[in-house]
Amino acid sequence: MSTTNSATHLPDDPPTAPDADPAAADTDARSLRRMQFGWYINDWANAAFSATVLTVFLGPYLTTVAKDAADAAGNVHPLGLTIRAGSFFPYTVSFSVLLSVAVMLLTGTVADRTGRHKELMCGFAYVGSLATMGMFFLGGDRYLLGGGLLVVANIAYAVSVALSYAYLPGLASPDERDKVSSKGWAYGYAGGGLLLIANLALFQGHDAFGLDSGTAVRICLASAGLWWALFTIVPMLRLPSRAGVAPTATAAPTAPAETTATAPGKPGKPGKPAAGSLRELGRTLRRMREHPLTLLYLAAFLCYNDGIQTVVSQASLYGSEELGMEQTSLVTAVLLVQVVAIGGALLLGRIAHRYGAKRTILGSLVGWVVTLALGYFMPAHQPAWFYALACMIGLVLGGSQALSRSLFSHLIPPGREAEYFSFYKVSDRGTSWMGPLVFGLAYQLTGSYRSAIISLLVFFVIGFAVLLKVPVRRAIEAVGNPVPERL
Template sequence: MSTTTHLPEHPATADDAALRRARFGWYINDWANAAFSATVLTVFLGPYLTSVAKEAADAQGDVHPLGLSIRAGSFFPYTVSLSVLLSVGAMLLAGTVADRTGRHKELMCGFAYLGATATMGMFFLGGDRYLLGGGLLVVANLAYAVSVALSYAYLPGLASPDERDKVSSKGWAYGYAGGGLLLIANLVLFQGHEAFGLSSGTAVRICLASAGLWWALFTIVPMRRLPSRAGASAPAGRTGATASALPAQRGGSAAASGADGADGTAGATADGAAEPAAGSLRELGRTLRGMRRHPLTLLYLAAFLCYNDGIQTVVSQASLYGSEELGMDQTSLVTAVLLVQVVAIGGALLLGRIAHRFGAKSTILGSLGGWVVTLALGYFMPAHQPLWFYVLACMIGLVLGGSQALSRSLFSHLIPAGKEAEYFSVYKVSDRGTSWMGPLVFGLAYQVTGSYRSAIVSLLVFFVIGFVLLLKVPVRRAIEAVGNPVPERL
């Protein structure tokens, strides 16, 4: 049974035991769900589900889900895109319900266990059951997206404006550490599968299921340590935020109601509490309309959704690119992802320190330049050269964690008080494992050209457009426009 922790009045107090407890629970939530991102999406499922689809393919190499004819090699990226399209509405509705009822933790953990169960079900993926694999991927990735979006809503209540880059970066570091630790265990299992009396396929299915088990077990920690309501106590000085920790209650908090008024949207009502589903749908519509009152926040979102779609596509399709285009075996792929995980821990912390000196926006822009160089290296990389593939992995790890952690913390400054879960649900449309435009472009490029090199270089457009849009965001004015205190460094 979970317990409820209430955040202290001033989260910026580093030695406060309740705050440390809540922060640790939040960090471990990243530790728990990163196993799905690393083991399932990044390493094992792409190549394995592609091989399963090829087993079911016809003489032309096509499979026919729902009567459609597509290349077996495009099935995985298309399925990722479908799962994200379906998750968009689920994230927005869940965010609205969470802000309206104060049940952030219950919804976050409920979706986490749904995703973990679907992931454990991947143990039964074998033979030519590519439709089973696609269905489980859709459910797991949708649940992952909703759960992580709700976890992001806790950040404003866990750190003062000047601490958020540091706290967000530490959370990402925990995630990469947890995902990397499980990957090490899975690498030992996969490399030694014959010694354990297992076929390579069975070893992969065990690795997939282990990510679900890991996710489920460690989710117990945030269940016990996080408060039910995200942002129940916001940092001192944040306009519109409540100054005391409030227990979870239906109908929303005073902070949510006050923020609704500031946004031009209506607060929760007693009638809405009696009909939470219908009320939340109406509130969702008001929130989406209210976002138009903050065009600078929307401009930042557009930039993030673009460049991060490119980042996530590189991450989710890297194993497929490595196995199909560069001829890497499964051991090389897992080793490369382990390098990404290890380097990303240091990269997240390093870019966090750089942002403390030069500001988050400038640091993110610099990291996007690093991504362009990384993609160029990937395009020209020779096949069957594991050493160069490991160099590419280190380059990805260096810019991966920091660019995402800083993007998350920077966005937290641009959210009206009381609307954290709803705004982060929109943000999560393109975050770890939930991009859809990139996989769609990647899959179409391969569908047309039959070359994964053409597919990977097609992603450059996302980084270029995202860089240009982010360059145009006046961050200070954007923060002031939503009534939040401006950090010392931007």
């Protein structure tokens, strides 16, 4: 049975009637579970890059490489620019994020226009994994090689993840979407955490393996690329080429979605699909204004998620500089966040099934406020308290993001999944400068990291207030999607 054909038509078919062939219904159910598992494993695969490369190993190592290449004043000169060696990694990440915004938006439009979601998703995944495996060669003073590989890998990661999000509406009915999204997020934390544990064991015991620390780090970096490439085979085999719309009890306007999602460029004119996609991107930007409630939800997500991303990225700095935590304690805390986030995503998914995604997200934002408050009053040089803070972050981290993803999937016009999720990922990645800016300004004005960490409360309070005002049911009806039983 062709995976692409059977899976592609499954989401667009109406639900099986009571007198339908039971064998056919069972085959469809097995096919859907097969697709869901492939999607879960995609999260399992790409989370290794986020956890091992971006969160733990690459920043310190690439900074060391840049410092080895620096002049007497401690500066490096990429492309004729003069920057501090210690700033090379964050500047490179920022540059890659800016580029990824443009690439995500264009690729999302191309994917919806051509119906080649899987090919583009897996293609970018393999570009990113190859660039990550190439980080094994970051020895000596090759900081420019490291920067180039980081830019390529980070852009590929962003695009691949945005395209994978577009599959969610076709993998679950509206009432099951929170559960499926939460399970996928849990798979991601499990996969990323498992490889991170193995890599930390290698790094901590590198002497026993006859390796110096630099070689151990480069092996860890390359292993994330290899992990990403190997496990991407599963979604490549199990997902359909085009992201579709899940079967529901209420008929959805799938015919227009099919037309817009698969409309090809005019035959016999090479380059027309790409040019048409650029025009289609412009039309998408204009059409989004027709759905102001979807934009209102995006604004809420942009705000509170910026706070989440800043807490995650600055927690190690807060732990080391304000709470006096040793490196071992910081690494242990990172692992705790990964492990607890698995259970947190599943737990909040179950809560959302009973009380609705919007209420559960609002509750998780209250949890973030409590977590920040406890972090502000936390005593220094007490690892046990710091581990407790890491557990609290993990508990609300996975669930709040998984449910935000599934709730947004209801607010997307059918057939525009990749385009809209590209905008969603822009909110996730492209605007993450606001939180760090507020954090930095608070520290500059007060000289206290405690003041800096508590200043992030503003993002959760504003995000909560804006999300509270989003009439989710009306927003879903406005884009023509069926409304789940609980919101």
